[in-house]
Amino acid sequence: xxxxxxxxxxxxxxxGSGAETNVExxxxxxxxxxxxxxxxxxxxxxxxxxxxxxxxxxKIENEQISPTFTAVQKLAHGLNIDIPQLFxxxxxAMASGRRVLTRAGDGTSHPTxxxxxxxxxxELANKxxxxxxxxxxxxxxxxxxxxxxxxxxxxxxxxxxEVALYTEFYEPIALQEGDSxxxxxxxxHGLISLSNQDALVLWVVAR
Amino acid sequence: xxxxxxxxxxxxxxxGSGAETNVExxxxxxxxxxxxxxxxxxxxxxxxxxxxxxxxxxKIENEQISPTFTAVQKLAHGLNIDIPQLFxxxxxAMASGRRVLTRAGDGTSHPTxxxxxxxxxxELANKxxxxxxxxxxxxxxxxxxxxxxxxxxxxxxxxxxEVALYTEFYEPIALQEGDSxxxxxxxxHGLISLSNQDALVLWVVAR
DNA sequence: CAACAAAATTTCCTATAGGAAACTTAATTA
DNA sequence: TAATTAAGTTTCCTATAGGAAATTTTGTTG
Numbered sequence: 001x002x003x004x005x006x007x008x009x010x011x012x013x014x015x016g017s018g019a020e021t022n023v024e025x026x027x028x029x030x031x032x033x034x035x036x037x038x039x040x041x042x043x044x045x046x047x048x049x050x051x052x053x054x055x056x057x058x059k060i061e062n063e064q065i066s067p068t069f070t071a072v073q074k075l076a077h078g079l080n081i082d083i084p085q086l087f088x089x090x091x092x093a094m095a096s097g098r099r100v101l102t103r104a105g106d107g108t109s110h111p112t113x114x115x116x117x118x119x120x121x122x123e124l125a126n127k128x129x130x131x132x133x134x135x136x137x138x139x140x141x142x143x144x145x146x147x148x149x150x151x152x153x154x155x156x157x158x159x160x161x162e163v164a165l166y167t168e169f170y171e172p173i174a175l176q177e178g179d180s181x182x183x184x185x186x187x188x189h190g191l192i193s194l195s196n197q198d199a200l201v202l203w204v205v206a207r
Numbered sequence: 208x209x210x211x212x213x214x215x216x217x218x219x220x221x222x223g224s225g226a227e228t229n230v231e232x233x234x235x236x237x238x239x240x241x242x243x244x245x246x247x248x249x250x251x252x253x254x255x256x257x258x259x260x261x262x263x264x265x266k267i268e269n270e271q272i273s274p275t276f277t278a279v280q281k282l283a284h285g286l287n288i289d290i291p292q293l294f295x296x297x298x299x300a301m302a303s304g305r306r307v308l309t310r311a312g313d314g315t316s317h318p319t320x321x322x323x324x325x326x327x328x329x330e331l332a333n334k335x336x337x338x339x340x341x342x343x344x345x346x347x348x349x350x351x352x353x354x355x356x357x358x359x360x361x362x363x364x365x366x367x368x369e370v371a372l373y374t375e376f377y378e379p380i381a382l383q384e385g386d387s388x389x390x391x392x393x394x395x396h397g398l399i400s401l402s403n404q405d406a407l408v409l410w411v412v413a414r
Numbered sequence: 415c416a417a418c419a420a421a422a423t424t425t426c427c428t429a430t431a432g433g434a435a436a437c438t439t440a441a442t443t444a
Numbered sequence: 445t446a447a448t449t450a451a452g453t454t455t456c457c458t459a460t461a462g463g464a465a466a467t468t469t470t471g472t473t474g
Contacts, residue, residue: 028276042450042451042452043452043453044451044452052432052433053432054434054451055432055434055435055452055455056431056433059431059454060431064454065430065431066275066431068273068274068275068432069275069276069279070273071273071432100388100389101380101386101387101388102386102387102388102389103386104383104384104385104387107387112247119287120362120364120387120389121362128360129360129389129411131362131364131389131411150241153334153335153336155328155336155338155411157338157409173308175308176310178310178311179309179311180308180311180338181307181309182309182327182328182334204338204362206335206413249422251420251421259463260462260463260464261463262423262424262425262462262463262465263462263463264422266424266461266462268422269422271423271424272461272462273461274461274462275431
């Protein structure tokens, strides 16, 4: 099956977790200047379009001031750029590094009374998914004060133990090891362990 | 820990309503409050994580001030939230059904010479992620005719065995059970099993 | 309910963003 | 080259964001 071989260095064993290239800090001013230049606008013209003073724009582009959120909104609206574009590199969403390694157990832990989340990708800027491995501590739906509910979709895979997924609009459902669930996270949801051991699940959230 | 009970899940079955239309796009302050509440953080704790004063956070959440760009960055970094998420209007992508169950082994199988994919969510219309469990048959990079490369991002978790992930621009890397990887799928990639057994991995692709 | 504790808000002050106009630099033309 | 003009920058002032501490609100316990 082998045809043309891409560059394929020898297998190297690494030990740590994390991004494998350095992360570059975000330069908002530089970026805005770039965008304005590409549109062939002078500061004066940009000023008209955005309603921000010429001087203010200059200072923002030269990173002499940090614009307020409202200023950023005016900029985005006036120049017809969507805000996420300001925060992501032009072509590639994963500009700061194209792959990130997380060794077993090396994720960052976020314990609560009901769950113990281990974030499996520590450098999440601009990424579309949030993966984490979760130890389910809750044993009863009463353990939650309210539904968990947020923008996005979730994929759930049971790694160990047995759980019950509670969601709005549906009846609770029992899930064994290997079972998986895909659902709308805007719908209230919560997970409990059905055995007397904590259960272990993989969760991936798409935003 | 039981305090107040959310609406009774046991009794509720999908009613005719289905998708409640979302109201106005959330304002930044409301959005942040929601996120913080979901993380179960007090203003004090959020203050510690972000480096912003408790009072400042309060004012931002109540929309009494417009945070500077730097403040927004501190917020995003400290609370581990993606900045575009703050600006995106919440919209409901999962119009029809709001959750889909796939029992262990019930996914649809897609065997090739190098991989055996089991799609973990059979009803994928309009969904943001594609989850599948894959048996890795390949033993050498030569088993592939060329890089696999496509739009989107991928999350990979090793469930069983030991694999090596080959990607462009980087050296191949060995992954044991529990290790995970997040990478840009536009970058050529391929997976092989390092033992003489097939390896088992979970793969989630965001489109 | 009173008394307390914890969280959130408001006050007050300082630091800094935003705007008008003065100033400087760059580009063109005579 | 100087004169002219358009672009960008800096100055100076006002408006407002950010932080420390006081105050109010909310939640808990006797």
